[in-house]
Amino acid sequence: MKALFLMLFILLLTACASRTAEDAYKEGKYLESIELAASYVEDKGETKLDADDLASFQKIVSNVMAHYENQLLTAERTDYASRISSYEALLQMKNRLSNRFYSQQVYFFNNKYEIKQLRQLIAEEYYLYGNSINATDADSYYLKANLYRQGMEQYKYKDIEALYNKTYTKYMQVAAKEYYEQGQQLAKAQLYKEAAEAFSQAVQVYKPLGKYKDSEQLFVVYDKKYRLNEAQNFYQQAEEIKKLATTHFEYRQMAELYNDAATIYQPYGDYKGSAALARQYQQKGILKIYYPPTQYSQLIKNRLNADYIQFVSNQAMADIVIDITSSDKYNEYSEKPIMRAMSENILENTIKVPNAEGVVENKDIYKTYYYNQETTTFVNVFELNTRIDVTGLYTYSDKDYIKKSSNITKYVYSGDVPKKYNNHTVGSYLSKSKLASKAEDEQKNYIRTQLANLQMIFNRL
Numbered sequence: 001m002k003a004l005f006l007m008l009f010i011l012l013l014t015a016c017a018s019r020t021a022e023d024a025y026k027e028g029k030y031l032e033s034i035e036l037a038a039s040y041v042e043d044k045g046e047t048k049l050d051a052d053d054l055a056s057f058q059k060i061v062s063n064v065m066a067h068y069e070n071q072l073l074t075a076e077r078t079d080y081a082s083r084i085s086s087y088e089a090l091l092q093m094k095n096r097l098s099n100r101f102y103s104q105q106v107y108f109f110n111n112k113y114e115i116k117q118l119r120q121l122i123a124e125e126y127y128l129y130g131n132s133i134n135a136t137d138a139d140s141y142y143l144k145a146n147l148y149r150q151g152m153e154q155y156k157y158k159d160i161e162a163l164y165n166k167t168y169t170k171y172m173q174v175a176a177k178e179y180y181e182q183g184q185q186l187a188k189a190q191l192y193k194e195a196a197e198a199f200s201q202a203v204q205v206y207k208p209l210g211k212y213k214d215s216e217q218l219f220v221v222y223d224k225k226y227r228l229n230e231a232q233n234f235y236q237q238a239e240e241i242k243k244l245a246t247t248h249f250e251y252r253q254m255a256e257l258y259n260d261a262a263t264i265y266q267p268y269g270d271y272k273g274s275a276a277l278a279r280q281y282q283q284k285g286i287l288k289i290y291y292p293p294t295q296y297s298q299l300i301k302n303r304l305n306a307d308y309i310q311f312v313s314n315q316a317m318a319d320i321v322i323d324i325t326s327s328d329k330y331n332e333y334s335e336k337p338i339m340r341a342m343s344e345n346i347l348e349n350t351i352k353v354p355n356a357e358g359v360v361e362n363k364d365i366y367k368t369y370y371y372n373q374e375t376t377t378f379v380n381v382f383e384l385n386t387r388i389d390v391t392g393l394y395t396y397s398d399k400d401y402i403k404k405s406s407n408i409t410k411y412v413y414s415g416d417v418p419k420k421y422n423n424h425t426v427g428s429y430l431s432k433s434k435l436a437s438k439a440e441d442e443q444k445n446y447i448r449t450q451l452a453n454l455q456m457i458f459n460r461l
Contacts (some may be wrong), residue, residue: 019061030064034093037061038100046101047252054105061106064093078235080129084122091118119154127160128169138178141171152324169172169209176206180215183222192226227264231271234261238277248319248393249460252285252308266384286310287393287458290318300324303451309458320392320458324447328439343370346418371415377427381405382435386443388450393461397453400446404439406430 021037022031037060041049071086094113097103130147133140148164151157183198199219206212209298238257241250258278265271288310291300300322303312312318349365382404390396408427 002010021056025060029051030067031089031092031103031336034064034096035062038102041102042100049102053268053355054102055104058106061093061097061109064111065090065109065450077091078132080132081126084125084129087118087122087125087344091115092123094118096271116155118344120157123151123155123157123160126154127157127163127240130163134168135167138175141167145171172205172209176202176212179205180213183218187218187222192222192229196223196226199281224268225266228271230270231261231265231274234258234264235272238274238281241310247461248285248287248308250285255279255282255285282444287320287461288312288318289320289322289458290315291322291324294324296324298377299444300451303373303448304455304458306455306459318392320394323389323391323452324386325389326384326386328382328436330380330382330435332378332380335379337374337376340373341374342373343368343371345369369416369418371413371417371421373421374412374414375409376412377407377409378429379405379407380429380432380435382432382439384436384443386446388447394454395455396457398450400443402442402446404435404440404442406435 015144019036021033021040024033024036041053041057044053044127068086068089072083074087090113093109094115097106097110098115098455101282126147130151131146133144133147134330135141135144145164145168148160148167152160152164169379179198179202183195183202186192186195186305196219199215199222202212202215203219206215215260234257238254241254245251245254255278258274258281260273262275262278265274270276285308289300289304290312291297317322345368347364348367350362351365353363355361384402384404386400386402388396388398406427406429408425408429410423410425412423413421
């Protein structure tokens with residue numbers, strides 16, 4: 001199977017490696033075809049390139065160049081995105097094909113385009129694209145500014161930097177105004193969380209220019225109102241549970257709600273001592289468990305691993321006591337031997353004798369064997385009893401019985417025994433330790449299942 005996977009992997013690598021520039025070009029992946037063509041030339045090396053290699057390379061470059069030039073010729077003058085894409089593709093080609101040992105082989109492309117020239121053409125398209133947008137809101141101002149920024153990254157074309165700064169400043173002003181007005185509307189609708197977020201956005205977007213009106217103060221006002229409402233809600237839920245709470249589970253619910261109240265109101269202080277109440281009821285919600293030290297101690301600790309469970313070393317301190325006990329028994333015995341008297345006619349020889357007409361025929365000579373077969377079966381058995389007792393806040397008991405055995409049967413022949421029969425044994429006789437190991441593995445699965453079920457119950461106590 002491993003050999004099959006290795007073969008498939010090698011075939012896949014071979015298929016990938018055999019992909020050519022022509023394949024990519026036919027699929028319309030023009031820049032990939034340039035990369036594959038250039039890589040092929042570089043891998044083969046300057047001294048090993050022949051005329052056919054160079055002709056194929058030049059053809060790919062020429063065809064891809066013609067493709068993007070045709071895209072520019074046929075694109076509408078206002079189709080800035082398409083024109084930018086074509087110029088950027090030509091720039092990528094220029095970067096890939098310049099300053100290489102084969103650059104002169106594609107002089108028709110390299111002599112026609114310069115990197116600075118292409119970057120300037122790209123910047124010009126971004127410049128015109130930005131100028132074409134009639135910005136009226138934050139989104140359109142952001143789009144316009146972003147176009148100037150992308151053009152500026154290519155080339156400082158005309159006053160593109162000044163236009164970017166002016167447009168981005170206008171974006172910040174308009175965006176802050178929109179967020180501020182949105183916050184006012186949300187506040188009127190008593191959507192305090194959303195209002196606070198809107199005023200926060202106004203603060204952040206206007207930050208490079210300073211402070212926008214009273215947006216910082218309004219953020220605090222409505223953020224505090226939102227958090228106060230949430231804290232009151234969490235606190236009241238905890239107080240309602242508190243009226244009838246008697247179980248560790250209910251104390252943990254209260255602790256979680258008090259903690260939620262404390263956490264959400266934390267930027268403005270401690271809400272009605274909710275942080276201390278959370279700690280108090282979290283402690284009351286802890287379920288204390290004791291188990292006598294046995295070989296099952298680690299299994300109990302691993303399976304009952306929860307933040308609300310605390311293991312204690314003194315039974316008097318425990319809410320729950322888990323006692324797992326076991327006993328085992330091992331026995332070996334042999335069953336009463338069984339003796340069988342057996343007989344069997346077996347072909348011993350074939351001789352040639354004449355029949356009544358004098359014709360020679362084959363005659364089989366048989367021999368009857370009389371022998372005894374004695375079978376004795378040896379058995380060993382390992383029995384494992386397990387008992388789980390739970391007392392305290394929850395009472396439960398269960399027990400399990402596991403039996404593992406093995407056997408072997410010996411066959412012994414005596415008397416006139418045919419050659420094909422030999423003394424032998426059938427079966428597999430396991431040692432006591434192996435039978436015990438099998439039983440203990442099964443026992444562990446039983447205990448794990450029991451403890452998992454108990455944990456679900458303990459969670460609700």
